[in-house]
Amino acid sequence: MSTWTACGTLDLDLALPVRRRFLVHRETYQQAAEELLVAMKQEMPSWLPRIAHLVDLRTARRFHSLAKAQAEVMGIDWRDLMIAGVAYDLTLAYFGCSTMAHATQEGPVLARNMDWWPERPLARHSYVFRELDGPMARTTVAGWPGAIGLVTGMSQHGFALAMNAVGDGTGLNKTGYPVMLHLRRVIDDCRSFDQAVERVAQQSLAAPCLVTIVGTENHQRVCVERTPTTCCIRRAEGDDPLLTTNHYQADEDDLELDAGSLGSTSCGRLAAMQQLLPTDCRAMPDDELLYVLSDSQVRLGITAQHIVMRPRENRMQLCVPTSLVS
Incomplete structure (x- = not known):
């Protein structure tokens, strides 16, 4: 008997502007914000969002529009997503x-x-x-x-x-x-x-x-x-x-x-x-x-x-x- 469960697929249409790309999955994204992002933030120091702008600058704002578009659908601060993107570098353990x-x-x-x-x-x-x-x-x-x-x-x-x-x-x-x-x-x-x-x-x-x-x-x-x-x-x-x-x-x-x-x-x-x-x-x-x-x-x-x-x-x-x- 298997001990794993198959996951679903979310398709993102690259023909759409980035701000509209995630709207079709709004409910799924909001559910993740309510549980996953909250859990991740609880494990991180409270000062971390302050460095989101530094990450944005270091990456030449390449991911800025992507972070803001997803954050808007999720109803959260885009800086939380930017910090989650560097979680590995900050918390290897x-x-x-x-x-x-x-x-x-x-x-x-x-x-x-x-x-x-x-x-x-x-x-x-x-x-x-x-x-x-x-x-x-x-x-x-x-x-x-x-x-x-x-x-x-x-x-x-x-x-x-x-x-x-x-x-x-x-x-x-x-x-x-x-x-x-x-x-x-x-x-x-x-x-x-x-x-x-x-x-x-x-x-x-x-x-x-x-x-x-x-x-x-x-x-x-x-x-x-x-x-x-x-x-x-x-x-x-x-x-x-x-x-x-x-x-x-x-x-x-x-x-x-x-x-x-x-x-x-x-x-x-x-x-x-x-x-x-x-x-x-x-x-x-x-x-x-x-x-x-x-x-x-x-x-x-x-x-x-x-x-x-x-x-x-x-x-x-x-x-x-x-x-x-x-």
Whole structure:
């Protein structure tokens, strides 16, 4: 018996002006504001909204109209959404994630747990967001109403990415670009797998992170292991699974690991995925991947989403733990 529940899809028409794009989903957005945004704000220092304008300036106001349009529909302050977009950079200790990139007979598949807080309201308000350019989904994102940045997404240009948290002991890089907002730029702007890898690898970031990126061919599977200012690229070995949790693996001698609460379970979850996966992963359907992700040795208490992405098909399946929504 499965322990996950499939999530719904919200389509956003890119032909509409940004101020009208979210109106069709007004009720869904307002419900998220009443529960999810309230829960997130309770976990954040009261002074954080003061830096929303600084984030707006650092990102050259790229996300300003998007934040204001969603905030208007939700009946909240746009600054709350801007701050939520940089939550990862400011509160690393709340995040985790376990990610698998497999070579299959139908091309690469990227499957991951999103371990995020506050897990229960996040699960209750999780949706697949498709930005439609005519009948085609230009981008597909596993997210929630009001999200500006992203941690899991896919582009019609043949690549998908998933971000895992990691600590490097250096703290916040105040001049770097917010991680979740940069990944939003990558999904929106990049036109190929190679370009996505380059953009993730080269940008100066506000915080360290691990970003798994897959394309449409099985050799296109990498994990870009980032500190705010340096990068190592770890590649899949042949058709072996490329696994990522919350510690550096590419060049551990040169990258200082701040294990903290993330590192305490990171290696155990990595070993569990290795043991649970079959010897030959080339024919694994979505359900088998979800069984691995939902196993008690891999799933954390803050696991809010299970996601499977297949870029060659431009298809995403998003599920949440049933225990969080029942």
